[in-house]
Every structure is written in C-alpha cells, then in structure tokens.
Amino acid sequence: MRVVFRGRATRRTKPSPLDEGDVLELLANDWDDFGFGTLFGVTCRVGEVSLDLDYLRLLVEDENPSRVKLQQLLSDGWDGNFPIPDTNYISVPSDISFYQQLEGVIGIERTIDVALALRDASYLVNVVRDEIAVALTQTTGFGRSLQRERGSIKAYFDGWRVLDNQHIAVLDLGFAFENVFGERSALDLKYQSSSPFPHDINVLIGPNGHGKSQVLHQMVRDWISPSDDTEFGFVRKPNLSRMVVVSYSPFEHFPVDLAGKRLKDVDAYKYFGFRGRRAPSEANRRGRIALSHEFPKRDAARSLLDCLSDDQKYQSIRDWANKVQTVEGVLRSAIDFDFATVEIPLARRARSLFAADTTVEPLSIMTGDDEERRQFLPIASDRIGVLDAAKVLDSLVEESGVTFFKDEEPIELSSGQRLFAYIVINILGAIKRNSLILVDEPELFLHPTLEVQFVGMLKRILKSFNSKALLATHSVVTVREVPADCVHVFDKGEDFLLVRHPPFQTFGGDIQRISSYVFGDSHVSKPFEDWITEQLAEFGSADELLAALGDGVNEELIVRIRATGRE
Incomplete structure (x- = not known):
C-alpha cells in the first residue's frame, strides 16, 4: 500500500484518494495545535473498500507547522510519496484503532510497512529502537502536539503492541486523591492478577459521607485536565483510550462534556446521566446545562446509533465484538423483545436512510392511529450493513429514545428495566478498547436481581472490549461479585480516612458478613x-x-x- 500527500485539504466529507489502487492519502488540516500544525486527515482505499480511518499527527523536526513544511516540499519537487526523503519526522495516530483497522484488511506485514513509511513513533521507539525517533519524542512539539490528546497518548503507549502482535492490557492504576478531611489518600486499583478471580471491576464501598463519589469526580478532573501536581491524580499516565461516566444520581455534578476544552478528541470523555446541555441560545452559545428525564432518552437513542456506526466502521478489526449484537444479547437477559428501534419522522421515507448499495427491503414499524401515527426504524444485528448510520442520526426523533418491540408491538418497560437498558446501551455506545467505565451508585434504581444482571452485563462488555470499571456503591450484592483485593472499603474516623480491603474473600461471600464488615451494622440495633x-x-x-x-x-x-x- 502506498502512502502519499498530494497537498489537498480536509473537507466536511472525506474525498476519495486521488491515486488509483491501494492507497492511504494524508489531507492537510488547519487545526493550529499551539502552532505546530501536525494534524492530518486520512482517506484510504483498499481494493473497492474505503476505510474510515481517524486522523493522524505528523511532526517534522524543527518545523512549525508540519503541514506548511509538507506543502513546501511539494513545491520543491517532492513527489508526495512516503517515506519523505532526507527529512526527520515521526507520527502518532489519533486512536489505536488506526493500525488495527488496517491490519484487519491488508495484514500485519503490509500494515508495518505503512507504519514505517509514516515513521510511527510507538513502533520506532519500542521495537526498532530508532535513535532519531527517540530524540523527536523528547521535543516540545511531541509533548504539546502529538501527545496532547488522550487517544494519541494511548496510541503511542500501546500502538507498537498492535504491530508487534502482543496483548494490550489495562494495567493497575494508582490514584492519589484529596479525602473528606482535606488530606491525601491513595487507591491502588487492581486490574491485573495472577489468580483466576475476575479483576475487571473494582469497587469503592462505605457509608454515606465518606467521599466515594468525590474520588470519581477527582478522577474525571485529572483525566480531563491533568496537572503537573504530583501530590494528587494518577500516579502515572493511565494506558486508557476513553473514560466513560454513568451516574443517574440527581445530586452529582460530573462534567457533561468537554465544551470549552481545546481538544480534538472530545470523545475521550463521555458522560451519561440526568444532566445535559440544552440547545444553544443567544444568551448561552454553548447551551445551558440542565437536569431532565429527557436526556437519558436522547443519550440512549444516540448511543444505539453509535453502536451501529462503530460496527460499520470497525468491522475490519480482528475479533471485533459487534456492539448491536451485544446490546441484544445482554438486554434479553432482562427484557423479552424482538428488536430495538429509534423513531424517525413520518415524513421521512425509510428507504432514504438505507445504504446506497443495499438490496435489502426497508423495514419500518408504524404505530398509533391516524392522528398519533409514528414511525420506528429497527436497529438490529442482522441489518448492520443496511442502514446509513449518519443519515439515521440526522433524521432521529431523539426525545423518543429507544423503543423495544415484541410481535410488532411496542413494549412498556418498568422504570428499572428502562434504566438498565439506558446503562447497557450507553456504555456499549461509548466504550472503546481499553476504556475505564466509572459508575456512581448503580443500585439507585435497580432491584437486587437487576443489580446482579448489571454486574454480569458489565463483566461481559468489559471482557469484549479489553476494558475496566470502577464502581462507587453501597451495594453488598455488587461486592459479592468482586474479589477482596478489588474491594476498597472507606472507613472514616474522627479526623482520618482509612481505605482497606476486607480481610476475607468477598467473591461469592456471605452478604451479611460483607455488610457487617463494611457498614458495622452488627453494632446497630435493627x-x-x-x-x-x-x-x-x-x-x-x-x-x-x-x-x-x-x-x-x-x-x-x-x-x-x-x-x-x-x-
């Protein structure tokens, strides 16, 4: 596969490569990046297939900005083919999936050739031990531009493992936080273990007022805006691609998005809850943050379409866990349904939302009488290649949420089933490989059976996407599903906070014993x-x-x- 730069700029929709055959073309972008201008769009074709690859950052030695340097090289006679002759440079993709997608289509050997042509920093530093690449990773441009996004950090940290065919694992995470007394406390989150016990989930548990949710808030803050403060925050850069927060407490105040942050990978953080951003207005151009029961509906509808879009985009990745199929499998443990749907306007013909090359007949479900007639579009695992996800999103009646059908009739869900469906769909819509899922008090609206199903669902999803979770909870039912070294009990004295593990095995343990240890209820009269x-x-x-x-x-x-x- 050839790698080329023809001097073209990115547009709203990616143009096809100019060259014939198998080719990956870089497209200039005007994103400033603190003056380094390293961002390039990517358009790629293999045979008759177009690959939807994320953007890439390329840093040229002693040149600001990089796109100007490449344009100058073309003017000076460079033919635009990579590697660039007589030039020192390195690159980092915006997401680790970049080379995973390529590897799934052209094989590992040809993917390595592409990485070498682009002088991928992760591969050159960790496998080739290239001295020029090592030196460029020590420059200001590498730190401020190529490593300013979470996705790029992950791609540099673990990208070489994709190319060297090694397993990528989320490591144990150390996190120092300010406790309820204003003092420093530390967590050692265990995600790696030599024992057979499952270590995908860690749990923070303890009575109210001990600061469990406060830890999650501080973790989000350090992820979004890492500081140079070595006293608090992650002990070392976490090898994660995304942080997803799920909190349906009406009292929490997690950031709802990254509005106002000078970041390109705004999807490095996702929040789901009862809070959200209203439509922009003259008084508030970003949109006012409000509390509403409509936001979970909107998020669930969008997340289901994100599942569809990811299945279409990443299907070339080896061992890709199909998201829509996973949604169906997980939710059927709690809900008896045939398929999930989203609503589209009656005025929109279903055929117009299908992929141009599909021969499958459009399927939409009509409900209600003439005055209240509504149209629903099934989002099902057996129709992944049929729909155009972007067109459906543009036509979405998002306030309707996700509607489940059984025997062509809509199902009325209980409040617990509805929240369970929201959580499952939102997590699957947002999760990427090597994500960290933070869930604050998942038991708020779930009865004990759904709590157990929630933990089982979470374990299944985390395993499929090589990801981990941290739960702040009061639920001993949840703790029983987690080994003791993954359980962090918050115990508050008069002027100190103690974080410790139970001295007995909690996995499959006795609920009364766990409750007595965590909450000290053996001393409380019932x-x-x-x-x-x-x-x-x-x-x-x-x-x-x-x-x-x-x-x-x-x-x-x-x-x-x-x-x-x-x-």
Whole structure:
C-alpha cells in the first residue's frame, strides 16, 4: 500500500484518494495545535473498500507547522510519496484503532510497512529502537502536539503492541486523591492478577459521607485536565483510550462534556446521566446545562446509533465484538423483545436512510392511529450493513429514545428495566478498547436481581472490549461479585480516612458478613430486633412467642428469638 500527500485539504466529507489502487492519502488540516500544525486527515482505499480511518499527527523536526513544511516540499519537487526523503519526522495516530483497522484488511506485514513509511513513533521507539525517533519524542512539539490528546497518548503507549502482535492490557492504576478531611489518600486499583478471580471491576464501598463519589469526580478532573501536581491524580499516565461516566444520581455534578476544552478528541470523555446541555441560545452559545428525564432518552437513542456506526466502521478489526449484537444479547437477559428501534419522522421515507448499495427491503414499524401515527426504524444485528448510520442520526426523533418491540408491538418497560437498558446501551455506545467505565451508585434504581444482571452485563462488555470499571456503591450484592483485593472499603474516623480491603474473600461471600464488615451494622440495633425484645416482654418466653407466631416464622427468626430470649 502506498502512502502519499498530494497537498489537498480536509473537507466536511472525506474525498476519495486521488491515486488509483491501494492507497492511504494524508489531507492537510488547519487545526493550529499551539502552532505546530501536525494534524492530518486520512482517506484510504483498499481494493473497492474505503476505510474510515481517524486522523493522524505528523511532526517534522524543527518545523512549525508540519503541514506548511509538507506543502513546501511539494513545491520543491517532492513527489508526495512516503517515506519523505532526507527529512526527520515521526507520527502518532489519533486512536489505536488506526493500525488495527488496517491490519484487519491488508495484514500485519503490509500494515508495518505503512507504519514505517509514516515513521510511527510507538513502533520506532519500542521495537526498532530508532535513535532519531527517540530524540523527536523528547521535543516540545511531541509533548504539546502529538501527545496532547488522550487517544494519541494511548496510541503511542500501546500502538507498537498492535504491530508487534502482543496483548494490550489495562494495567493497575494508582490514584492519589484529596479525602473528606482535606488530606491525601491513595487507591491502588487492581486490574491485573495472577489468580483466576475476575479483576475487571473494582469497587469503592462505605457509608454515606465518606467521599466515594468525590474520588470519581477527582478522577474525571485529572483525566480531563491533568496537572503537573504530583501530590494528587494518577500516579502515572493511565494506558486508557476513553473514560466513560454513568451516574443517574440527581445530586452529582460530573462534567457533561468537554465544551470549552481545546481538544480534538472530545470523545475521550463521555458522560451519561440526568444532566445535559440544552440547545444553544443567544444568551448561552454553548447551551445551558440542565437536569431532565429527557436526556437519558436522547443519550440512549444516540448511543444505539453509535453502536451501529462503530460496527460499520470497525468491522475490519480482528475479533471485533459487534456492539448491536451485544446490546441484544445482554438486554434479553432482562427484557423479552424482538428488536430495538429509534423513531424517525413520518415524513421521512425509510428507504432514504438505507445504504446506497443495499438490496435489502426497508423495514419500518408504524404505530398509533391516524392522528398519533409514528414511525420506528429497527436497529438490529442482522441489518448492520443496511442502514446509513449518519443519515439515521440526522433524521432521529431523539426525545423518543429507544423503543423495544415484541410481535410488532411496542413494549412498556418498568422504570428499572428502562434504566438498565439506558446503562447497557450507553456504555456499549461509548466504550472503546481499553476504556475505564466509572459508575456512581448503580443500585439507585435497580432491584437486587437487576443489580446482579448489571454486574454480569458489565463483566461481559468489559471482557469484549479489553476494558475496566470502577464502581462507587453501597451495594453488598455488587461486592459479592468482586474479589477482596478489588474491594476498597472507606472507613472514616474522627479526623482520618482509612481505605482497606476486607480481610476475607468477598467473591461469592456471605452478604451479611460483607455488610457487617463494611457498614458495622452488627453494632446497630435493627427494628426487627427491637420488635423481638418487646414481644418477649409481652409473652414472657421464647416458646410462648413462637407458639403465637405459628407457621409464619422462618428458621433465622426462630434462632434470633431463642437467642434473644436467652440473653
């Protein structure tokens, strides 16, 4: 495959490469990047297939900006073919999927040839040990431009593993935070282990007011705006591509997006909850942040289309876990449905939203009478290549959310099922390989069975996308699904915070034992215990009380009544 630069600029839609055959063409971009101008769009064709690759950053030694240098080289007689002769340069793609997509289509050997032509910094530094590349990674331009985005950091950190065919793993994460007393505390999040126990999920648990959610907020802040402060924040740069926050508490204040941040990879952070940004107005050009039940509906509809779009874009990646198919498989554990849909206007013909080259007949579902007639478009795993995801998004009635159908009739979901569906679809829509999912109090609207299904769902998704999760919770049901070294118990004294692991194995453990250790409820009088004491005083003995209760008593209560009677 040839790699070329013809001096063309990026447009709203990517043009096809000028050259014939298998070719990857860089397109100039006017993104300033603090004066370094290293950003290039990419258009790529292999055979008859166009690959939707993300952008790439290329740094030329001692030149600002890079795009001006490449244009000058063309004017001086360079034919535009890579590698650039007599020029020192390195590059980093905006996302690690860049070479994964190429490898899935042209094979690893030809992908390495492309990486060498572009002088990929990760491969040259970690595999080739190229001295010029190493020197360029020490320059200001590399740090301020090629490593200013989270996706590019991940691509440099682990990109060589894709090209060298090695496993990419999210490492243990150290994080120092300011606790509720204003002092420094530390977490050692365990995601690697030599034991067979699952280590995809870590849990923060403890009573209210101990600062669990505060830790998640600080983690988000350090991810979005890392500082040079070595006292707080991640101990070392996390090898992650994206951070996703899920919080349906009405009292949280996570950032809803990255508006106002001078970042190109705004998708390095995603938030889902009851808060969101209203449409821009003259008074507020970014849109006012508000609290509404409509935001989860909107997010779920968009996320389902993100699942469809990712399946179309990344299907060439080896072992790609199809997102729409995963949505269907996970949600059917809690909801009996045939397919999920999004609403489109009645005035929009379904055929106009299908891919140009498809021969599949359009399928849309009509509901309601003539006055309230509505049109729904199925988003199903057996129709991935049929729809044009971008066109559907442009036509989406997003306030309608996601509607599930069974036997061609819409299903009415319970509030718990609806929230469960929101969480599943949003996480799958946002997750990329090597993501960190932060979930604040997932048990708020889920009954115990859905809590267990939520953890099972999360484990399945994390495994499929080589990702990890951190949950702040009060749920001992959740803790029972996590090994003890992944459980971080927050215990507050009068003027200090202690973070520790349970001294016993929590995975598959006894819920009462976990609850007593975490919340100290063995020292708290329960209402039913007070009732037993009162009834014993009235009846005079345990035998008399048990006789009066008859068959309406369980074994545990019998033991407690007799024990209290002896006391």
